[in-house]
Amino acid sequence: MTAFFMEPVLQNQLKTYQQRINQQLKHTLNQLSTQTPSIPAELIEATQYATLNNGKRLRPALIYAMGESLNIPLNQLDTAACAIELIHSYSLVHDDLPAMDDDDLRRGLPTCHIQFNEATAILVGDAQQTLAFQVLSEDDTLPDAHKIKLIQLLSQASGMAGMIGGQMIDLQSEGNLPELAQLKIMHQMKTGALINAALHMGACQSEQYPCLKEHLTQYGQAIGLAFQVQDDILDIEGDTAILGKPQGSDLEANKSTYPKLLGLNESKSYRDQLIHQAQESLSDMPIQSTFLKELTEYIAKRAH
Numbered sequence: 015m016t017a018f019f020m021e022p023v024l025q026n027q028l029k030t031y032q033q034r035i036n037q038q039l040k041h042t043l044n045q046l047s048t049q050t051p052s053i054p055a056e057l058i059e060a061t062q063y064a065t066l067n068n069g070k071r072l073r074p075a076l077i078y079a080m081g082e083s084l085n086i087p088l089n090q091l092d093t094a095a096c097a098i099e100l101i102h103s104y105s106l107v108h109d110d111l112p113a114m115d116d117d118d119l120r121r122g123l124p125t126c127h128i129q130f131n132e133a134t135a136i137l138v139g140d141a142q143q144t145l146a147f148q149v150l151s152e153d154d155t156l157p158d159a160h161k162i163k164l165i166q167l168l169s170q171a172s173g174m175a176g177m178i179g180g181q182m183i184d185l186q187s188e189g190n191l192p193e194l195a196q197l198k199i200m201h202q203m204k205t206g207a208l209i210n211a212a213l214h215m216g217a218c219q220s221e222q223y224p225c226l227k228e229h230l231t232q233y234g235q236a237i238g239l240a241f242q243v244q245d246d247i248l249d250i251e252g253d254t255a256i257l258g259k260p261q262g263s264d265l266e267a268n269k270s271t272y273p274k275l276l277g278l279n280e281s282k283s284y285r286d287q288l289i290h291q292a293q294e295s296l297s298d299m300p301i302q303s304t305f306l307k308e309l310t311e312y313i314a315k316r317a318h
Contacts, residue, residue: 021308021311021312023304023305023308024304024305024308024309024312027075027079027305028071028075028305028309031071031074031075031078031079032070032071032075034078034088034092034095035071035074035075035078035095035096035099036066036071038092038093038095038096039065039066039096039099039100040062040066042096042145042149043058043061043062043065043066046058046145056130056134057134057137057138057141060126060129060130060134060135060137060138061138061141061142063126063129063130064103064106064107064126064135064138064139064142065099065100065103065142067120067121067122067123068121068122068123069099069102069103069121071099072209072212072241072313073095073098073099073102073208073209073211073212074095074096074098074099074212075305075309076209076212076213076216076306076309077091077094077095077098077212077213077215077216078091078095078216079216079303079305079306079309080212080213080216080217080230080301080303080306081216081217081219081220082303083301083302083303083306084216084217084219084220084222084301085220086216086219086220089155090155090156090219091216092153093149093150093152093153093155093156093164094150094164094168094215094216096146096149097146097147097149097150097164097168098146098168098208098211098212098215100142100143100145100146100149101142101143101146101168101172101177101208102208103142104138104139104140104141104142104143104146105139105172105177105181105208106120107125107126107127107135107138107139107142108135108136108139109181110125110126110127110135111127111132111135111136112127112132114181114185126138126139143172146168147165147168147169150164150165150168151165156219160218160219163218164215164218167211167214167215167218168211168215170207170211171207171208171210171211172207172208172211175203175207176203176207176208176211177203177204177205177207177208179203179204180200180201180202180203180204180205180207181204183196183199183200183203183204184200184204184269184270187200187269187270188269188270190270191270191274191275192270192275194275194276197270197272197275198239200270201238201239201242202235202238202239204242205238205239205241205242205245206234206235206238206239206241206242207238208238209234209237209238209241210230210231210234210235210238211234212234213230213233213234214227214230214231214234217230222300225300226299226300226301229295229296229298229299230299232291232295233292233295233296233299236288236289236291236292236295237288237289237292237310237313239288240285240288240289240292240313240314241313241314242272243272243281243284243285243288243314244285244313244314244315244316246271246272246273246274246281247272247273247278247281247282247285248316249271249273250273250278251278272284285314286314288314289310289311289313289314292310293307293310296310
């Protein structure tokens, strides 16, 4: 597979966002353990292990990039970025459990239940999920109306009508290949909802938000699906060392994927079509963001 290199603006800005969110997450977990010494040390250690690892931090980056394009100060975006990454990390911890995808490797490291144990991993995911809403509700830099909107967006995207519902459909579809429309709905919920939420969470504090909502949804749905299609392609063509998780795990688990339904070449064509749709939606928005333009291209060409 040909490597795809990031454009300099994307690479540098993504690194800046990654460093910022990693510092914010570390500060949040350190503050929690310091202020509440009664929390069991192993729970803190396991939560840090599952949160402060080598994630791409794509969802926080989308929040920061969208917010910056609308002149929202980064410090007013920090808790939203933390919250969405905590939700994403919790979903990975639970996805990896034996009762779900039963994976041994995540982001190049042993999964949480392998490194610790299954019960601890369940509690870590629960802790990450509740902490996400705690940090949003306690943000002193935001007015209550903005806090409520952020909590609404995140809870809707991560709940039964979003990520969790999509995960349930995914489990039910193992061994039963759905129609393309059904597969699209599953991934719009499982993967796309949280990516879409990141864009809205980055924009909702702006006065321009009401005019942007429809375009953001169209853009978010397109890049969310493209991201998932590329994930399915990488499960076939990727390298475990680069992916940070076992190559071929979806195939082995008899998961419903785009290459399985459409074939590999058709899946690549569908991915490229989605990227084109995303580019059109982005160009329709009255914002200027070189980062988002380059990220749109990178999302479907990445090697991990």
